[in-house]
Amino acid sequence: MKVEYKVITGSIAFGLAVWVIDAALDYFIFYKGDSFWGLMVTDIPEHEVHIRSLMLVFFAIFGILLSNAIGKLKRARDELKNNNQQLVASEQQLKAANQQLVAGEQQLRAANQQLVAGEQQLRAANQQLVADEQQLKAANQQLTAGEQQLRAANQQLVADEQQLKAANQQLTAGEQQLRATNQELVAGERKLRRQSGFLRNVINSIGNPFYVIDANDYTIIDANDYAVKLANCTDVGTNQLTEKTTCYALTHGLDKPCDGAEHQCPIELVKRTKKPAVVEHAHCNRDSRGHVFEYHAHPIFDEAGEVFQIIEYSLDITDRKKAEDDREHMLKELTAKTKELESIVYVASHDLRSPLVNIQGFSRELRDSCETVRSTLEKEEFKSLLDKDLLTVLDEDIPEAVRFISASTRMMDSLLSGLLRLSRLSRVELEIRKLDMNALLSNVVGSMGYQIKNVAAKVQVDPLDSCLGDESQIGQIFTNILDNALKYLDNSRPGMIHVSCSEKDDCCVYCVEDNGIGIDLEHQSKIFEIFHRLDPGRTEGEGLGLTTARRILDRHDGSIWVESEPGKASRFFISVPKA
Amino acid sequence: MRENVEILVAEDDEGHFSLIRKNLVRAGIDNNIFRFADGQKRLDSLILNNKDTTEKGYLLILDIRMPKVGGIEVLEKLRLNSRLRKIPVIVLTTTDDPKEVAICHTLGCSMYIVKPVEYDNYIDAIRKIGQFLSIIEIPQIDTEQ
Numbered sequence: 001m002k003v004e005y006k007v008i009t010g011s012i013a014f015g016l017a018v019w020v021i022d023a024a025l026d027y028f029i030f031y032k033g034d035s036f037w038g039l040m041v042t043d044i045p046e047h048e049v050h051i052r053s054l055m056l057v058f059f060a061i062f063g064i065l066l067s068n069a070i071g072k073l074k075r076a077r078d079e080l081k082n083n084n085q086q087l088v089a090s091e092q093q094l095k096a097a098n099q100q101l102v103a104g105e106q107q108l109r110a111a112n113q114q115l116v117a118g119e120q121q122l123r124a125a126n127q128q129l130v131a132d133e134q135q136l137k138a139a140n141q142q143l144t145a146g147e148q149q150l151r152a153a154n155q156q157l158v159a160d161e162q163q164l165k166a167a168n169q170q171l172t173a174g175e176q177q178l179r180a181t182n183q184e185l186v187a188g189e190r191k192l193r194r195q196s197g198f199l200r201n202v203i204n205s206i207g208n209p210f211y212v213i214d215a216n217d218y219t220i221i222d223a224n225d226y227a228v229k230l231a232n233c234t235d236v237g238t239n240q241l242t243e244k245t246t247c248y249a250l251t252h253g254l255d256k257p258c259d260g261a262e263h264q265c266p267i268e269l270v271k272r273t274k275k276p277a278v279v280e281h282a283h284c285n286r287d288s289r290g291h292v293f294e295y296h297a298h299p300i301f302d303e304a305g306e307v308f309q310i311i312e313y314s315l316d317i318t319d320r321k322k323a324e325d326d327r328e329h330m331l332k333e334l335t336a337k338t339k340e341l342e343s344i345v346y347v348a349s350h351d352l353r354s355p356l357v358n359i360q361g362f363s364r365e366l367r368d369s370c371e372t373v374r375s376t377l378e379k380e381e382f383k384s385l386l387d388k389d390l391l392t393v394l395d396e397d398i399p400e401a402v403r404f405i406s407a408s409t410r411m412m413d414s415l416l417s418g419l420l421r422l423s424r425l426s427r428v429e430l431e432i433r434k435l436d437m438n439a440l441l442s443n444v445v446g447s448m449g450y451q452i453k454n455v456a457a458k459v460q461v462d463p464l465d466s467c468l469g470d471e472s473q474i475g476q477i478f479t480n481i482l483d484n485a486l487k488y489l490d491n492s493r494p495g496m497i498h499v500s501c502s503e504k505d506d507c508c509v510y511c512v513e514d515n516g517i518g519i520d521l522e523h524q525s526k527i528f529e530i531f532h533r534l535d536p537g538r539t540e541g542e543g544l545g546l547t548t549a550r551r552i553l554d555r556h557d558g559s560i561w562v563e564s565e566p567g568k569a570s571r572f573f574i575s576v577p578k579a
Numbered sequence: 580m581r582e583n584v585e586i587l588v589a590e591d592d593e594g595h596f597s598l599i600r601k602n603l604v605r606a607g608i609d610n611n612i613f614r615f616a617d618g619q620k621r622l623d624s625l626i627l628n629n630k631d632t633t634e635k636g637y638l639l640i641l642d643i644r645m646p647k648v649g650g651i652e653v654l655e656k657l658r659l660n661s662r663l664r665k666i667p668v669i670v671l672t673t674t675d676d677p678k679e680v681a682i683c684h685t686l687g688c689s690m691y692i693v694k695p696v697e698y699d700n701y702i703d704a705i706r707k708i709g710q711f712l713s714i715i716e717i718p719q720i721d722t723e724q
Contacts, residue, residue: 350644353673356696358594364698365601406698413696424676 003074004067011063015056022052210313211247215271215299218246218257221309247312251283266297271307274299280317291318342423349420356409356416363405370398415531418544422530425551430470432556434579437464437510440471441499444478451486457495464501467508467576473552474576477560478512480545481572485514488570507558508578511571518566527562549574584636586612586712589653590671591645595694599640599671602702606709616646638712641688643672643679651679654686669708 023040026048043049203210209227211220220227220241227250228241241250247267248254258265258281269277276298283291293314300309374394377386441461445452452459459482467474482497489495498513519527526532528550533543546560553560556576564570586603590596596614603612639657643650650670657663669690670683683691690711692704 350673353694353696354592354595354644357673357694357701358592358598360696360698361598361701362594365598409696 002071004071007067007070008060008063011059011066012056014063015059018055018059019052022048206313208313208315211311212300213247213267213310213312215267215307215310218248218267219243220245220247220250251281251314266295266312267310270297270299270310274301274307281314291316292321293317342426345419345423349416349423352416353413356413360406360409363402363409367399367402370394370402418531422544422548422551425473425548426555428473430473430555432468432470434466435469435471435474436466437501437508440475441478444475444482448479448482448486451483455486455489455495457486457489457497459497460499462498462500464499464510465503465508466579468579469556469558469576470552474556477549477552477574478510480549481512481574484545485512485516485570485572488516489514490517490567503578504575506578507575510574510576512574513569513571515569518568518570519562519564520566521564524562524564528560584610584638584712586610586638586640588612588614588640589645589650590614590640590642591616592642595642598701599705602705603709606706608709608712610712637666639666639668640708641668641670641672643670643674643683651682651686654683654688658686669711671704671708 020040023036026044027036027039038044039048041049203222203224204226206224207226209230210224211227212222213219214221223241246257248257248265252258252263257268259268263281264279266277266279269279276296278297279295281293281295283293294317295312295314298311299307300311302308376382377390377394438461441464445459445461478499485497486495493515496515498511500511500513502509502511528546530547531543532547550560553574553576558574558576560575561573562570563573586608588596588599590599593614600612600614641650641653650672654668654670657666657668664687667689668687669692670688671692671694673694674680675693680691690708692707695701695704
């Protein structure tokens, strides 16, 4: 049976079932006394049969509608099924077509691969061609290079030929030079022989021993005649000069080289220092006198710069040594004496003044006492005692004696003061520095203004160079010299003093020139002596001015001298080291 | 000037002492004046003999060049002695060496006079000492120390 019919049947059955169920319900609920059957086909309780009939109709219609719907659905499903089958068939057709297409594509790919392979083969063939072309080019270049080499080789050959020609010329020139050199050599040899002979003569002419000594074994390689002669007259030594004679055996009679501080070996010294050396040795000659020799040693170097020979000569300095010792001794003595003398001068000038104080003092006391005696005797009671002789004694003799004593004492004091000043001068420390001589002279002349005005002299000072000295002491020199110049002017003409300057041997030479009375030639050397005064009556002074100047200049390594034309002028020159 | 001040003259030359004394007296100084022939005696008497110094003041006139102990040495010793350091000292000497003058002043001498040979100057110098004596105050020596 079809589904549609089943549905209609079912729906009607379901309506009938509802009828029964409703009747059952009514039975149990409302009508317990009635039969079930009765209830089912009656209209009890109210209209139930109608309702139940209606519902049965309703369900029967519903079943018809549903069956109809299902029939439609069935037809639609069958149609779908048909469609599906058609689709499946179409798909299979499509799949078959697709497979055909895939096969076609594979065929195309294979064809393509074949084409690619063909192209690669073509490319390879092309590369081969390019390579071949390059090889050809390279071969061509090689050929070109070969040609160039050949050309160069040809040029080389040409050049070689030229060189050979030049070498040939050189050889010719060389031969000529050799000939010239040979001639020179011959001349040189002649010259050398002459020089060698000359040298021998020179060496032999030396009046002192002269040796050439081997620096290693101390043997004498060469010696001059004097050395040979000396070997024969020395107490010590071998007295014979052979090839094997050593220097120490010859000059000292020793069997080993000299050593020690007393007899230092000059050869050892030169070898050690590689410099010339001088040492002193004491020898004893046949005259039994002790001699002192000065050994001069000079190195001769080999190619390696080592001393291999030594030139040695000796000087007999015995006399010189003695003179040196004497001089040193005398110098010491002189220094001591000078010191002693200075201290004597210093002490004496003090101690000598002491008695002078007494002489002067007491002579004055004496004069005063004498006056007292005189005035006492003038009193009435003693007047008779005053005779002519006593008056002469009191008025003339005693005062005169006292006057002379006083004058001499004063003179003595002045001399002692001078001496003291001079001795002090040597003891004062010098303060040497660069001196502005223009300023110095300006001060000196300024301080003497009164004296200069007094004698109406004119002093002219040129620009002066600077020198090295002690300001106060150099100033003292100029004060003394200007003072002298002013003192010894000639009164018959206006006084002129001129200070100038020149330079000589690293010294400034200052000149003080006056137009005074001048100095006689025989007196010129004496004016620098201590206490020497040319004309004591004419002027005051101690005679120390020029002595002082000379002493100061001695200490300055300077000097002073005078030039003078008597009656016309004097020029004092003062030389001081320049600054 | 006080009466109890004694003038001590250290002077080896008798003549010089005589002239000093004469001129001090002429200048109106009437104090006691004593002479010592050398520095040693001077020192010994001052340092050792201190019994009679209780009431006295001293003034020392000192020569530099003296036998045994010289003037400078006397000055040095005086200045080191606490009892005697206040004594006024006048150096009267022949020496005019600037070095010695400087040393004396360093050692504290009150006055330095060079003995002039010229007598008038000498008298002037002594008178200066007289004036000096009249104006200074001379301390007493303290014997307690």
